[in-house]
Amino acid sequence: QVQLVESGGGLVQPGGSLRLSCVVSGFTLDYHAIGWFRQAPGKEREGVSCMRSPSDIEVYADSVKGRFTTLSDHNKNTVYLQMENLKPEDTAVYYCAAEKFFHCSQFRVSDFSYWGQGTQVTVAS
Secondary structure: OOEEEEEOOEEEOOOOOEEEEEEEEOOOOEOEEEEEEEEOOOOOOEEEEEEEEOOOEEEEOOOOOOOEEEEEEOOOOEEEEEEOOOOHHHOEEEEEEEEEOOOOOOOOHHHOOEEOOOEEEEEOO
16 A cells, blocks of 8 residues: 655744655655645645656756755655755645656646645744
8 A cells, every 4th residue: 555654844934944754655766756745825736846766857846946855765765855945935735745657857736646644834933
């Protein structure tokens, strides 16, 4: 059974950092794309990043480029979203999602079959 579980969200001040984790089970990270998405209140869910290994493909939304980084630990079957220089507009529920053999050239909600439950990130002073 495929499962994705996010953790690591919380309250952080503007300019601060957080690392989100996405632990996957029921499949290995090999040849699976892992996407990170977020949904702010009243807004549609939007793509943040997409990574695929072992191709070492990483794609980021323009709004987070240079501030967010994805990392993977295949031994732990875990993908991380390292978020730096957080801004109030980064406040949202963050979700990880998985899809096998996905290319990450673009990443939409409809491209992914498996989703986690989400973790809240709040950036405020």
